[in-house]
Amino acid sequence: MDFPAELRYTTEDEWVRVADGVATIGISDFAQDQLGDVVYVELPAPGRTLAAGEAFGLIESVKAVSDLFSPVSGEVIAHNDALTDQPELVNSSPYGDGWMIRVRMSDLAELDGLLTADAYRGRLPAAG
């Protein structure tokens, strides 16, 4: 399972990639594997303001539904339209084409409270 070192992670299995104050957010390889085939993703419209830890959407797989939580605070400036017709991108490319929203961060210091790849991996249940 892949956890890119340049990303930060949450205990709820989201990831964040930050560039120029904008956080791109998705779910981890572990999360997509646990969910199984993703069939529907509900995302907020641009313009919505999110607080860190707030639920911003839903992800439905064949077998389960799960809330999506924003790792950071700020304004949603984009969501991934491709997931409307190709929700399976979350499975095939969780860190790439399967991204979910972009948020203009209101507090860059929030990044310090997120997990490194090593710390995130260390929290996962042992493979078995």
Added chain:
Amino acid sequence: MSTGELRRLPLRERHLAAGARMSPFAGWEMPLQYTGILAEHAAVRTDVGIFDVSHMGRVRVAAGDAGARIRAITTYDVARMRAGRAHYSLYCTPDGGIADDVMVYRLDDARWLIVHNADHAEADAARVRAAAGAAASDVGRETVMLAIQGPRALDLLAGVLADGVRAIGLRRCGELTWRGAGVFVGRTGYTGEDGVECILEPAAGGELWDACVAAGARPCGLGARDTLRLEAALPLHGHDISPETDPYAAGLGWTVTLDDGVDFIGRAALVALAEREPPRRLSCLRLLDRGVPRAGYAVRAGDVADGLGLVTLTSGAFSPTLRVGIAMAYLPAAVSAPGTRLAIAIHGRDVPAEVVARPFYRRDA
């Protein structure tokens, strides 16, 4: 008897080696999925899949009067079945509720086989023993049960098992010998697709699993089994049917024989139920917008003015074949006609839905 320990399938190691994700179900540790539910579902609809369904209860009855004895505990007049036939039937409670749904197979004049749901395997076996005495034997622990399902299932089995499998017609059953082992074959299933269910001793069962997989059958888990059966609108006991629902409300009146005059458990109550229109009917709903309906979600009246009351989904899923949410619920008769617009509450959103004819999916004949 529940001990808290999950029962393990005899072919467990094969499932783990094939990448199965295991999950508890009805007291068993069962494969939920291997590579993924969508791919497994598609394999059964377009090619062929194989399921280990050894959790199902299996009771043999061997007696010259077995037909009459089984008739006394089941809704369908099984005594009229000819040798080599299979028929779906119900066990009812004395008040006409559905205690379980079962498949009855008549192998020859004196030998029968009944397949029960895992949840009720012990109670059902006791029911059969009470009716048939020592002629009944629970063979669940000494056999495995494999379902090979899909449009290519018969071709695959003709090559793997024996060409004679083709002679077993739809809703029929027979016996073959393979590598020295007896194999029961029923041309039945729980997927809405053509296929068979095989019962045989575990060692030969493992070899049959391997041979089918080598011939191209994709291992499939309970996840795909559930989406497949729901597309075919086949009820799941404990969800769509239960002791609180009766055969007529469930659309299963065709499994109840009353005109032979023979008594069976629940008959008196069913005679009364048969004389009225069921106030609610198990109906099919299809979402008109995105979302995934699931069991327990509420049905909303939508455009229907009033009188819906509290209705919750008995089953719901994303249909991999139709690419839309599908569900079943007991709808009041007034709103159960196909075309009726309702809604399903999905995470705070009322998603429009439409009543559709049963089933959602029917294979090309």
